[in-house]
Amino acid sequence: MKKWEENVRRVVPYTPGEQPNVPGMIKLNTNENPYPPAPGVLQALAEMDAERFRLYPDPASSVLVEALADYYHRPKEQFFVGVGSDDVLAMAFQTFFNSKKPILFPDITYSFYPVWADLFGIPYEQPALDEAFQVVREDYQRENGGIVFPNPNAPTGLYMEPAGVEEILCRNPDVVVIVDEAYVDFAGPSAMELIDRYENLLVVQTFSKSRSMAGMRIGFAVGNPVLIQYLNDVKYSFNSYTMSQAALELGAACVRDGAYFQETQKKIIAARERTKEKLLELGFSFPDSRANFIFARHESCSASEMFEALKKQNIYVRHFDAPRIRDYLRITIGTDEQMDILIGFLREYLKR
Ligand SMILES: *Cc1c(COP(=O)(O)O)cnc(C)c1O
Numbered sequence: 001m002k003k004w005e006e007n008v009r010r011v012v013p014y015t016p017g018e019q020p021n022v023p024g025m026i027k028l029n030t031n032e033n034p035y036p037p038a039p040g041v042l043q044a045l046a047e048m049d050a051e052r053f054r055l056y057p058d059p060a061s062s063v064l065v066e067a068l069a070d071y072y073h074r075p076k077e078q079f080f081v082g083v084g085s086d087d088v089l090a091m092a093f094q095t096f097f098n099s100k101k102p103i104l105f106p107d108i109t110y111s112f113y114p115v116w117a118d119l120f121g122i123p124y125e126q127p128a129l130d131e132a133f134q135v136v137r138e139d140y141q142r143e144n145g146g147i148v149f150p151n152p153n154a155p156t157g158l159y160m161e162p163a164g165v166e167e168i169l170c171r172n173p174d175v176v177v178i179v180d181e182a183y184v185d186f187a188g189p190s191a192m193e194l195i196d197r198y199e200n201l202l203v204v205q206t207f208s209k210s211r212s213m214a215g216m217r218i219g220f221a222v223g224n225p226v227l228i229q230y231l232n233d234v235k236y237s238f239n240s241y242t243m244s245q246a247a248l249e250l251g252a253a254c255v256r257d258g259a260y261f262q263e264t265q266k267k268i269i270a271a272r273e274r275t276k277e278k279l280l281e282l283g284f285s286f287p288d289s290r291a292n293f294i295f296a297r298h299e300s301c302s303a304s305e306m307f308e309a310l311k312k313q314n315i316y317v318r319h320f321d322a323p324r325i326r327d328y329l330r331i332t333i334g335t336d337e338q339m340d341i342l343i344g345f346l347r348e349y350l351k352r
Pocket of ligand 1: 083087206
């Protein structure tokens with residue numbers, strides 16, 4: 001090691017899912033939405049005034065914050081926006097997890113959490129999910145410096161009803177609890193309804209999955225205005241202009257096209273339920289996902305073999321070579337047609 005390298009901050013980065021670019025591929029590996037962005041987004045894009053790009057964007061991101069406040073019928077002081085929910089979450093880790101006590105998140109969860117904790121020097125513990133991959137709520141009663149978990153959880157897809165989230169909040173009034181709702185639009189009620197009663201609750205959502213906008217990088221947080229103010233203080237200490245003018249305008253247009261959002265949401269939920277039935281017939285088992293993916297294992301065929309076989313057909317799914325989950329494939333819900341091709345291939349493949 002060179003002398004200067006002793007002063008380098010070295011980290012083990014997060015591994016994002018592959019972004020292959022193969023014509024005709026069926027991409028079910030990163031939980032993107034198979035449907036195009038809303039017609040309202042395409043129209044806003046066509047009408048966009050590029051002259052505006054000469055200027056810095058609005059640091060308060062008002063056009064997007066106001067569209068969200070309108071859509072969710074909440075005051076705009078409760079909203080914070082960022083460059084995808086990864087940016088919002090990273091900012092929230094830095095802002096709220098500043099204790100010497102460990103923060104808590106499940107052993108099987110979004111694998112970016114330990115990466116941010118390591119990067120920011122935040123101690124953490126990972127209480128184990130039970131055998132059925134459920135969160136054991138009693139494990140979140142010990143002393144801690146904050147709590148974060150996705151709901152529905154990733155990559156299991158299991159959803160906790162608001163009463164369960166509330167139980168965790170009740171027991172942890174002295175720390176910030178972050179609920180990462182990347183998939184909640186496919187699941188059930190958001191914990192957003194609890195923020196008026198729990199000033200320590202931060203709910204984070206994204207445009208990447210349910211809103212077909214992963215490439216635009218838009219995420220947001222909802223919480224008590226005091227929490228939001230603290231987040232903004234850290235953001236303005238880091239980079240005042242995180243979101244581009246294009247992302248702000250297109251994000252606002254996306255939120256305003258609520259009808260299309262609800263329609264694609266319904267189609268994906270229907271395809272998910274249909275895919276579950278077919279997978280069961282083929283000998284797969286899985287936690288009862290409420291997200292836009294299914295985390296499935298086969299009774300006799302290894303996940304890594306299926307992963308490779310699917311890839312040869314240009315069908316991309318995700319496999320995590322990690323303890324407790326290496327027998328599973330995470331399969332994003334695509335269009336009905338894509339799911340039919342996947343199921344058709346698996347049916348033949350498993351006959352060998
Ligand atoms: C996809 C995902 C995110 C990040 O989404 P972006 O908004 O695209 O950054 C955050 N948390 C979980 C659990 C996710 O699955």
